[in-house]
Amino acid sequence: MSGTIDTIRTAILEGAPGDEIGALDLPESVRGALVKADEQEMFAGVASEDKDPRQSLHVEEFPLPELAPDEAYVAVMASAINFNTVWTSIFEPVSTFGFLKRLGKESYWGARHDLPYHVVGSDASGVVLQVGNAVRNWKPGDRVTVQCNHVDDQDPTAHNDSMMASNQRIWGFETNFGGLAEIAVVKANQLMPKPEHLTWEEAAVSGLCNSTSYRMIVSQNGAGMKQGDAVLIWGASGGIGAYAVQYVLNGGGIPVAVCSSPKRAEMLRAMGCEAVIDRKAEGYRFWSDETTQDSKEWLRLGKKIREQIGRDVDIVFEHPGRSTMGASVFVARRGGMIITCAATSGFMIEYDNRYLWMNLKTLKGCHFANYAEAWEANRLIGDAKIHPTMSRVYDLDQTAEAALAVHKNESEGKLAVLCLAPEKGLGVLNEELRAKHLDQITLFERFE
Numbered sequence: 001m002s003g004t005i006d007t008i009r010t011a012i013l014e015g016a017p018g019d020e021i022g023a024l025d026l027p028e029s030v031r032g033a034l035v036k037a038d039e040q041e042m043f044a045g046v047a048s049e050d051k052d053p054r055q056s057l058h059v060e061e062f063p064l065p066e067l068a069p070d071e072a073y074v075a076v077m078a079s080a081i082n083f084n085t086v087w088t089s090i091f092e093p094v095s096t097f098g099f100l101k102r103l104g105k106e107s108y109w110g111a112r113h114d115l116p117y118h119v120v121g122s123d124a125s126g127v128v129l130q131v132g133n134a135v136r137n138w139k140p141g142d143r144v145t146v147q148c149n150h151v152d153d154q155d156p157t158a159h160n161d162s163m164m165a166s167n168q169r170i171w172g173f174e175t176n177f178g179g180l181a182e183i184a185v186v187k188a189n190q191l192m193p194k195p196e197h198l199t200w201e202e203a204a205v206s207g208l209c210n211s212t213s214y215r216m217i218v219s220q221n222g223a224g225m226k227q228g229d230a231v232l233i234w235g236a237s238g239g240i241g242a243y244a245v246q247y248v249l250n251g252g253g254i255p256v257a258v259c260s261s262p263k264r265a266e267m268l269r270a271m272g273c274e275a276v277i278d279r280k281a282e283g284y285r286f287w288s289d290e291t292t293q294d295s296k297e298w299l300r301l302g303k304k305i306r307e308q309i310g311r312d313v314d315i316v317f318e319h320p321g322r323s324t325m326g327a328s329v330f331v332a333r334r335g336g337m338i339i340t341c342a343a344t345s346g347f348m349i350e351y352d353n354r355y356l357w358m359n360l361k362t363l364k365g366c367h368f369a370n371y372a373e374a375w376e377a378n379r380l381i382g383d384a385k386i387h388p389t390m391s392r393v394y395d396l397d398q399t400a401e402a403a404l405a406v407h408k409n410e411s412e413g414k415l416a417v418l419c420l421a422p423e424k425g426l427g428v429l430n431e432e433l434r435a436k437h438l439d440q441i442t443l444f445e446r447f448e
């Protein structure tokens, strides 16, 4: 290893063939966004909303680790902010160094991850630089996106639905060497073909959120939505919500899109949602104080939904958690499903169980996606049936600012981060498909 990152960047930008890319020397170290173990107590006693990722998330050089036989080095052209980047940077609900320690105990290769720093990021688009000697389906020069399901394929529990694997992890959150860096280390079974009608940054934003929403809405492992189903989508203009909206519309469902500003309501209408609820304008107060929920407010939301679509929703796409779960369980129709993948506002949940059991509703947990689901979700992007929701583009050095915007709920859709791409707008190979769908691809950016 003695190459430079500039040589790699230039080769990619000039479209060098795979054998030339594969022959490039890699640098000893690269830059990436990381948190430090010796700073994990820095926010002790600070309220969540006041914890500032700009204090904890640094962009620094780190040494490239040795490559395992089933892995690839990927030159990251662009990456994206996910809410898990926020969680890592504010050390909530737990510090991610515990995950790295546990992984470190598993094997020789796992031990590489247990370091006093954690390079974060669970999305990437880029180019394969080198592959380990057990990798069969990918080679240097391949243009890829990355899905973040990190599983050990020698674990038998990983061979039905790999999200059920006992050692399933989210890359760049529960593992080191994530996507917010110049070079990332990924397992070969995280790689997927880059949608070629998209720029590097547009291609980088979908892996995590799009796959999560696919599993939650479309997959039988999630809600398995059918045509005509009505779906209440919290945070409908946010990271996972804006993909959920697209899946509901594509699948012949009826989205009831919740947001918190007139701008977001307008974006959702532009996406094709007819039923939109601005929760801020409606002034819902599901909790009258820290310990008491107000069922009259649940009723008011239910009434609003009926006014808009004439009936109750079949599915609730739930992720805010503590602030909304009581209402979500209440408003789902008799026999309906509340599918949840998160708890942004708090994970100690309270709902009135009578509404669940007496009305035969199902509360179902869901988490990311297996490789097959992520692959199908990526293919839908590649076929331009689902579109990226990128609203802003940051440089790698501005990663912490981008994470702060997500933490403060000040952004819509997805925030992209340029890693090796020197500017936005590069990387498109299929101009014809792009031209056909340009309005939808750029919808979120146009609202900025």
Ligand code: NAP
Residues within 6 Å of the ligand: 082, 083, 084, 208, 209, 212, 234, 235, 236, 237, 238, 239, 240, 241, 258, 259, 260, 261, 264, 279, 319, 320, 323, 324, 341, 342, 343, 344, 345, 366, 367, 368, 369, 406, 409, 411, 413
């Ligand atoms: P995001 O881009 O910040 O969007 C979340 C949206 O939720 C916000 O735009 C906001 O929309 C709404 N929201 C926030 N707090 C709320 C509250 N108290 N009540 C009602 N709505 C609220 O985040 P994201 O990427 O969509 O992720 C959302 C959550 O899912 C995060 O906790 C994340 O960690 C989790 N997640 C889990 C998985 C998984 O695999 N398990 C995958 C992806 C994400 P409005 O203000 O406009 O209503």
